[in-house]
Amino acid sequence: MxxxxxxxxxxxxxxxxxxxxxxxxxDACPLHMDIREYIGLVSQGRIMEALQVIRTGNPFPxxxxxxxxxPCEDACRRSQVDKPIAxxxxxxxxxxxxxxxxxxxxxxxxxxxxxxxxxxxxxxxACAYYLKKSGYPATILEAxxxxxxxxxxxxxxxxxxxxxxxxxxQRLTRMGVEIRTNTRVVSLDLLFELGYKAIFVTIGAxxxxxxxxxxxESPGVIDGATFLREVNLGLKPSLGRKVAVVGGGNxxxxxxxxxxxxxxxxxxxxxxxxxAEMPADPKEVEQALEEGIDIKYLVTPTEIxxxxxxxxxxxxxxxxxxxxxxxxQRPVPVKGSEFREEFDTLIAAIGQAPQTPxxxxxxxxxxxxxQVDPSxxxxxxxxxxxxxxxxxGPATVTEALAAGRLAALRIDDYLQHRYPLPxxxxxxxLSGDLLPETIEMIRKIERVEPPSLASEVRAKDFETIELVYxxxxxxxxxxxxxxxxxxxxxxxxxKCATCLTCLRVCPYHVPYLDASGTIRIPxxxxxxxxxxxxxxxxxxxxxxxxxxxxxxxEELGHTIKSAVESxxxxxxxxxxxxxxxxxxxxxxxxxxxxxxxxxxxxxxxVAKVEAAHILSAFETGAEGVFIAGCGEQCARENTTYWxxxxxAKVRKVLEPIGLEPERLQVFALGTTAEDPAEELDKFxxxxxxxxxxxxxxxxxxx
Amino acid sequence: MIVAEQKxxxxxRRMIAPYGRVLILGCGTCMTVCDAGGEREVSFLHNAxxxxxxxxxxxxxxxxxxxxxxxxxxxxLELLTEKTADVDVILSxxxxxxVQAIAERLPDMPVLPGVNTSFMGMTKESGxxxxxxxxxxxxxxxxxxxxxxxxxxxxxxxxxxxxxxxxGKCEANKDMDCAWILIYQRLERLQQLDKMRRYxxxxxxxxxxxxxxxxxxxxxxxxxxxx
Numbered sequence: 007m008x009x010x011x012x013x014x015x016x017x018x019x020x021x022x023x024x025x026x027x028x029x030x031x032x033d034a035c036p037l038h039m040d041i042r043e044y045i046g047l048v049s050q051g052r053i054m055e056a057l058q059v060i061r062t063g064n065p066f067p068x069x070x071x072x073x074x075x076x077p078c079e080d081a082c083r084r085s086q087v088d089k090p091i092a093x094x095x096x097x098x099x100x101x102x103x104x105x106x107x108x109x110x111x112x113x114x115x116x117x118x119x120x121x122x123x124x125x126x127x128x129x130x131x132a133c134a135y136y137l138k139k140s141g142y143p144a145t146i147l148e149a150x151x152x153x154x155x156x157x158x159x160x161x162x163x164x165x166x167x168x169x170x171x172x173x174x175x176q177r178l179t180r181m182g183v184e185i186r187t188n189t190r191v192v193s194l195d196l197l198f199e200l201g202y203k204a205i206f207v208t209i210g211a212x213x214x215x216x217x218x219x220x221x222x223e224s225p226g227v228i229d230g231a232t233f234l235r236e237v238n239l240g241l242k243p244s245l246g247r248k249v250a251v252v253g254g255g256n257x258x259x260x261x262x263x264x265x266x267x268x269x270x271x272x273x274x275x276x277x278x279x280x281x282a283e284m285p286a287d288p289k290e291v292e293q294a295l296e297e298g299i300d301i302k303y304l305v306t307p308t309e310i311x312x313x314x315x316x317x318x319x320x321x322x323x324x325x326x327x328x329x330x331x332x333x334x335q336r337p338v339p340v341k342g343s344e345f346r347e348e349f350d351t352l353i354a355a356i357g358q359a360p361q362t363p364x365x366x367x368x369x370x371x372x373x374x375x376x377q378v379d380p381s382x383x384x385x386x387x388x389x390x391x392x393x394x395x396x397x398x399g400p401a402t403v404t405e406a407l408a409a410g411r412l413a414a415l416r417i418d419d420y421l422q423h424r425y426p427l428p429x430x431x432x433x434x435x436l437s438g439d440l441l442p443e444t445i446e447m448i449r450k451i452e453r454v455e456p457p458s459l460a461s462e463v464r465a466k467d468f469e470t471i472e473l474v475y476x477x478x479x480x481x482x483x484x485x486x487x488x489x490x491x492x493x494x495x496x497x498x499x500x501k502c503a504t505c506l507t508c509l510r511v512c513p514y515h516v517p518y519l520d521a522s523g524t525i526r527i528p529x530x531x532x533x534x535x536x537x538x539x540x541x542x543x544x545x546x547x548x549x550x551x552x553x554x555x556x557x558x559x560e561e562l563g564h565t566i567k568s569a570v571e572s573x574x575x576x577x578x579x580x581x582x583x584x585x586x587x588x589x590x591x592x593x594x595x596x597x598x599x600x601x602x603x604x605x606x607x608x609x610x611x612v613a614k615v616e617a618a619h620i621l622s623a624f625e626t627g628a629e630g631v632f633i634a635g636c637g638e639q640c641a642r643e644n645t646t647y648w649x650x651x652x653x654a655k656v657r658k659v660l661e662p663i664g665l666e667p668e669r670l671q672v673f674a675l676g677t678t679a680e681d682p683a684e685e686l687d688k689f690x691x692x693x694x695x696x697x698x699x700x701x702x703x704x705x706x707x708x
Numbered sequence: 709m710i711v712a713e714q715k716x717x718x719x720x721r722r723m724i725a726p727y728g729r730v731l732i733l734g735c736g737t738c739m740t741v742c743d744a745g746g747e748r749e750v751s752f753l754h755n756a757x758x759x760x761x762x763x764x765x766x767x768x769x770x771x772x773x774x775x776x777x778x779x780x781x782x783x784x785l786e787l788l789t790e791k792t793a794d795v796d797v798i799l800s801x802x803x804x805x806x807v808q809a810i811a812e813r814l815p816d817m818p819v820l821p822g823v824n825t826s827f828m829g830m831t832k833e834s835g836x837x838x839x840x841x842x843x844x845x846x847x848x849x850x851x852x853x854x855x856x857x858x859x860x861x862x863x864x865x866x867x868x869x870x871x872x873x874x875x876g877k878c879e880a881n882k883d884m885d886c887a888w889i890l891i892y893q894r895l896e897r898l899q900q901l902d903k904m905r906r907y908x909x910x911x912x913x914x915x916x917x918x919x920x921x922x923x924x925x926x927x928x929x930x931x932x933x934x935x
Contacts, residue, residue, distance in 0.1 A: 665763065
């Protein structure tokens with residue numbers, strides 16, 4: 007009978023690859039940052055590691071932490087349950103508490119080919135950073151006196167403190183990027199003549215669009231980009247007492263709030279659609295309203311007359327008509343609804359376009375943008391690449407950073423004569439919404455907003471509005487993350503006995519039987535609680551991320567190893583939930599090993615502690631073992647139930663071995679009247695007494 | 709499915725006492741489903757035995773573990789050859805069939821039963837199993853509306869209910885439904901109450917010779933067990 011001659015492949019688990027899917031936040035991020043990973047690290051209080059993850063995916067995380075428009079939060083699936091995770095605020099926490107400003111970037115020059123970067127906005131800075139990291143001598147050419155582009159001249163200081171930008175610029179200088187300010191490039195040919203082998207054109211979109219109405223040239227009418235540039239470069243234009251801002255984008259809001267901060271008493275925004283169609287960040291709109299800015303919806307100016315140094319503005323009311331090509335309803339004027347209003351200044355912020363010198367010789371497209379191949383960023387001129395607002399029209403800082411990074415990669419390809427490989431998604435994306443039955447079982451936890459300056463204080467000057475989370479707030483917010491796409495999978499279908507345990511134990515009712523009778527655990531619904539992993543009698547289910555699979559065993563291994571090294575037996579081993587429990591302070595002193603003889607095995611939710619793990623802890627020689635979970639603060643209701651099931655199972659075998667059942671305890675926050683820290687103290691005393699008793703017994707017997 | 713229960717740890721420890729190197733062998737089919745001897749239970753028992761040994765400081769056993777997809781087929785047991793090279797005993801967490809299959813396959817290897825094979829049954833809910841079939845070899849479920857009086861009636865009577873039924877419950881266990889009441893109710897539902905009026909003669913256990921064998925092919929296996 008030699009039909010089967012294959013032995014079971016060993017260590018299949020160790021060799022199993024990472025099958026986690028790309029979560030919606032990461033997919034929505036122009037920089038494709040590993041958001042889930044760093045939020046997870048913050049929730050465990052591992053801030054330095056979180057910063058490392060952030061820095062891997064983002065050249066200037068401190069800048070993004072202030073100004074990112076958070077497309078990730080719009081995509082966050084937690085919003086189907088309650089509210090999205092405050093990702094940007096958590097990044098801000100990580101960069102500030104992790105010490106991003108201390109991080110040193112170093113780079114060596116390993117290539118000879120010089121690259122010129124025309125423009126020093128976020129795209130230019132990112133391109134310089136990555137080119138320099140790849141070893142190219144890079145030169146930034148900037149028309150203004152300071153680097154930063156729109157970060158410097160567009161975004162008001164209350165949204166981005168200038169020292170944050172300065173630190174990034176200094177870092178680039180320290181890396182060896184050559185910087186030439188007050189240098190307006192008029193011809194690319196000249197740069198090639200100077201020996202640059204490739205040029206990245208990233209001149210932004212600084213030219214304000216005209217409203218196209220009579221009287222637009224009157225004194226007292228200024229465009230939004232120019233106004234913000236003047237203020238940001240230190241000028242204080244006199245605006246009078248009553249200012250109107252035309253437009254509904256972020257520039258309009260920035261201009262209005264800047265005007266308020268310059269002391270203007272009455273600032274009105276005139277927007278031709280309604281609040282729902284406003285392209286500005288809703289949070290910024292809300293803050294503007296708090297600061298006393300009046301927004302007039304469905305209103306547009308039609309004529310401006312300059313009278314006695316004041317502006318007499320004729321406006322017309324609008325109504326929403328048929329949808330236009332952008333999908334938004336087109337505003338149409340309401341006949342006979344004209345009215346007049348007087349203003350001292352009118353700021354037109356209805357959009358901007360790039361202003362590319364004709365001498366650059368690059369082909370232009372719609373709205374004076376530079377035409378490029380979107381996957382290589384190449385223009386019609388050999389060796390000339392372009393990106394950022396100059397290509398896309400006004401867009402976000404994060405998109406510009408992504409363009410800068412892509413440009414650096416493509417310029418590297420070009421200079422090394424490599425065929426640019428198309429960027430392929432290495433991993434499968436998570437798709438689909440959460441099902442109502444899944445949502446129902448996810449515990450609602452309120453979003454923690456970071457503190458911010460009160461509206462009456464902040465409108466007076468240019469102080470940064472949003473403040474940083476405290477440690478506890480950040481951890482509580484981060485643990486709301488659903489960790490989309492790291493759920494479980496039946497890795498070993500051959501082991502699966504289709505016993506249906508997973509289907510029966512899942513708190514979210516995720517596993518189901520398909521028509522062929524195979525059990526399926528859809529990745530887009532799984533919440534990665536790990537209960538089915540621990541309960542699967544065939545050990546066929548694993549978490550999709552290798553780290554998550556090994557965590558408990560590995561951490562237990564560290565504890566055992568350090569006990570062996572210090573030649574002491576641990577008195578007590580505690581499996582403690584690392585989400586929150588320590589970070590938020592309740593058992594924080596344990597974390598710092600304040601209690602002699604107590605060794606902590608950090609776990610990501612005690613639901614992942616299997617019965618065999620508990621036995622392994624006793625095997626180290628520990629006299630007592632405890633499991634401390636978040637109890638009522640846990641993300642799911644029944645964690646404690648499963649922990650107690652496993653504890654009961656272990657106690658059943660402890661007794662015949664001669665270990666009293668009380669040597670194994672469960673502590674859960676909020677489920678007992680007592681403070682878990684006090685309970686733990688009692689436990690330690692109890693275990694010490696048990697050990698003493700057994701020592702005495704041993705002495706007597708011998 | 710065959711349902712079993714792991715033996716108490718003391719009993720397992722007593723059984724393995726004479727042996728040094730113990731292979732704990734799980735079974736990936738019924739024993740996995742009934743939580744008695746799947747891969748997870750194998751590793752739990754492995755840990756428990758190691759801990760017991762460390763705590764008592766008695767005979768030094770060495771343990772290894774492995775789980776086969778099924779212990780009751782010789783082809784799967786072939787996969788064991790490497791695993792048993794340096795093993796003194798196999799502690800099988802398969803059902804009684806698995807243990808015997810190993811004994812047949814490995815004539816020189818002692819094999820110990822780690823579970824008590826209990827019955828054939830089904831899952832009531834997670835972690836709860838109920839007996840449903842006695843494998844009597846003479847199925848009468850047609851007449852009893854799919855409810856087996858042999859396993860589900862405490863007395864196993866074929867013409868029930870008896871006089872011990874009270875409020876639909878059995879006199880032997882007042883929490884347990886009387887199988888014959890269940891049969892009556894279901895027959896009523898199916899409009900087959902006439903089946904209640906029939907008399908079923910007692911089964912003749914003596915006509916069933918053991919061990920039984922089923923042959924789905926003709927003339928392929930001859931020898932013991934065919935009556």
